[in-house]
Amino acid sequence: MSTQAVPVARAHPATVSERLVNFVSRSPVHLVLIAIAVIWLIPSVGLLVTSFRNRPDIASSGWWETLSNFNFTLDNYENVLSNQNMGSSFLNSLMISIPATLFPLLIGAAAAYAFSWIRFPFRDTIFLGIVALMVIPVQMTLVPVLRMFRDLGNWTTGKEDLITGSFVGIWIAHTTFALPFAVFLLRNFFITLPRDLIEAARVDGASNLRIFFRVILPLSVPALASFGIFQFLWVWNDLLMALVFVQEPDDLPLTVRISQVQSTYGVEWHLLSAGAFVLMAVPLAVFFSLQRYFVQGLLAGSVK
Amino acid sequence: MSTAPGTVVGGATPRSRRAEFMARGGWQGLMFSLPAIILLVVFMVYPVLWTIRLSLDTGRGLRFREFVGLDNFERLLTNDRRFLDLSGFPPDGALVNNIKWIVLYTSLCLILGLLMAVLATRVRYESMIKAIIFVPMAIAATAVAIIWKFVYSPDPDIGVLNAAIQGFGGDPISWLGRESTVNYAIIFAYVWASAGFAMVVLSAALKGISQEVIEAARTDGATEWDIFRRIQFPLLSLPISVVTVWLVINVIKVFDIIYVMTAGGPNGASQVIAYTMYDQTFQGSKGGYGAAIAVIMLIMMIPIMAFNIKRFRSEAVVQ
Incomplete structure (x- = not known):
């Protein structure tokens, strides 16, 4: 115009x-x-x-x-992937990031649906409480959550590292930390969906479960994708939580492994340079293939 | 987000209230939100209370040992030169480093982001420029740390910065090895990684400004600088505040890049609060001391988040 x-x-x-x-x-x-x-x-x-x-x-x-x-x-890449175990760390990073993206996506979307389309007592109070949790820095929970994981392992099987020795601990930690933001972002999207559509489904006798899976989720793919990409990269790139919650040496993700290569061998640039690009490969691929969702997720994530 | 009318109607008797609750699908609402609520209560709310309690304890071995009241806070703020040293000028310590970060990182990101947002819209290769500036946003702070450690390498055969200095006849500088330069070197590396965020947000805001207004100003004889100063800049105040809040939150939490680049060194000169918290807790096993630092972080976050939520509530009302 x-x-x-x-x-x-x-x-x-x-x-x-x-x-x-x-x-x-x-x-x-x-x-x-x-x-x-x-x-x-x-x-x-x-x-x-x-x-x-x-x-x-x-x-x-x-x-x-x-x-x-x-x-x-290509020797450096061959070296880091085989000798420095970065091949297996790459898989570990995936093993950590994919569930730690899907869990908060599903759990957060279900809660966001309840907060936007089901009426129940204290609904808005609970929602505001969850949004307020976005303020909590992860440092406020590292020690007690680590203690809980150890105590739970001791108490159930007598093995202290039952949870921190597997991926379960870091999945739980990342999922919990993603939830306030996921609920906030998805609820704000869900309330913009047309009321008539959901009311019509209710009149036709569709259950909440059915409405959630058949109406809400299919209509919300852009929001789900934005959050999913944001969360996936967040977890993939995370160092701090992995340092604390992944204690089995065979389970370490790339970020931790690279910082270890540096402290073990000193500054060996042939290893560090290749290692850094192994670490960057996935985010760069995501960036260039899904740039639109990536930017949206990031803009939405500016509240986190 | 005030309660919608009729959400919780004050029923006359408990029985009718419960009936209404059932009729309105209350159980289903809880069923859908319960997984999230349980996870948050067990792994977030309870741990936060636990950490507050731990901050009032010696917390040796990351357990409750001995209640010491506010001793940890007192020591942190008055008697720990690594954390806050007001004895000399300029002041020093992790907390002061964070303030340096807030001022420099935030303003540099904003200035560079704004500059590029304004300039890039005037050229044909806009999208390419933007992609180049924005890509570092996607990669891990761990990778940013490696990339810049390489640039800053004291060996002029490895570090491009020292090679350039040598090329101009100067002596190589150990950017990360000197207490006077280390913070600025890391801050700039992190600006490199985050300025793209400021650019994207501000550029989106600039595009939202009506072209007709700008054209009208041009026909009235306004210069490009007038247009920026009188039209674009005032309309950018909200997006600038959004970016500023995001950047400040980012600074308070900054950890990964410092852990990988310098591990807080040399001599603790590049420590920040998040790094000190990790160091005291997991390397020093001083749980109470680390918890007190975490509580200080939380206290720093609260006003920023309150501002953020308030802003979003006002936006939600507009919707």
Whole structure:
């Protein structure tokens, strides 16, 4: 609508010289933008190039000098994936992240449905209470939850690491921490769904369970996807909770493993660079394939 | 979110109230929300109370040992130079570092985000620029830490920053090894990771401003700077507050990047509250002391979250 008001010449300069004048008059803008983009790219490009260089090369010359003689190698990736157990850590990260995304998604959506479409006493009070829990920093619960996991293991089987020695502990921790935000986000979406549709389903005799699975969830795919992506990346990228709640060395996710590689071997850039890109591979894939949902989830997540 | 009329009608007798509860599907409401409520009560509300109690205890070995009242808080705020050192100028300690973080990180992210949001809309390669700035948002702070540790490497054959300094004839600087530079170096790395968030939010807000208003101002002879200063900037105040709140919350909780980049060093110079909490609790086994730090974090979060929820309630009313 407003584009029609814009003079055509402004959007599409007619002649080459006009275009050139236009470009030059804007050159400060281009310079600033390109400078910032270069600053933003150099760090990751440098590490990416390094991850394909062999160890002696990395030590003897900077990555920016490789343009002349670049001995491309995949050894570092092979090394970290097999010798440094990052292959299995990659699977551990998935084993932690996928359930820790699905559980809060389902439990949070069910609660959000109750808070938006079923009337029951103290409903709005409970909802506000849950929203208020978003204020709690994870540090407020690390120790007692760890104690509870240990006591529960001792009490049931006599094994202290029953829960922290498996993925169950970190699933519970991440699920609980995601719930206030999940309930908040999904409830705000569910109340915007058309009332007539849900009332009509009720009149037809559909149970709440049926309405939830057949009406609410299918209509809420964008909101569910936004939250799901946000939560998946949150868990995948998390270091702190994994440090505390994953205590079996074979179960460690990538974030913890990389910080261990660093403290064990000192700063070995051929390992760290490849390891960092193994860690980044999944978030980058998610980002480039689901950018729209990713940005939405992130914007919605700005309250967390 | 006031109670909708008729949600809980004050029934005359308990019996009619219960009948009404059943009729309104009260049990079903509880059934749907119960899994969430149970998890939150057991693994969040109860632990929070437990941690508050622990903050009043020595908490050795992460158990209740000996009640010490507010001793932990007193020691933290008056007698722990690592946490808060007001004896010298400038003041020092983890809490002061967090304040440095809040001021520098928040303002740098906002300035860079705003600059890029405003400039990027004026060029054709807007989406490419935005993707480049925004991508670091997706990756783990652990990876950000590795990427920047590499940039800051004191060896000019490895770290590009020191290579550049050497190229200009300077001496390499150990950015992460010196107490005077370490905080700024980490803060900038984290700005690199988060400025894209500010840019995306502010850019979305800028796009929402009517083009007709801007065109009308242009025809009236307003310069580009006038347009930014008088039209765009005032309309950005709400999104700027949203971003600021998000950034400040992020700073209070910042942990991963410091754990991986410096582990709080050198000599504890880059410790922040979240790092000190982890260190005291899990490395020092001083549960009570760590719990007191966690409580201080919570106290810092409350006003910010109250503001946030208030804002969302007002938005919900608009809906």
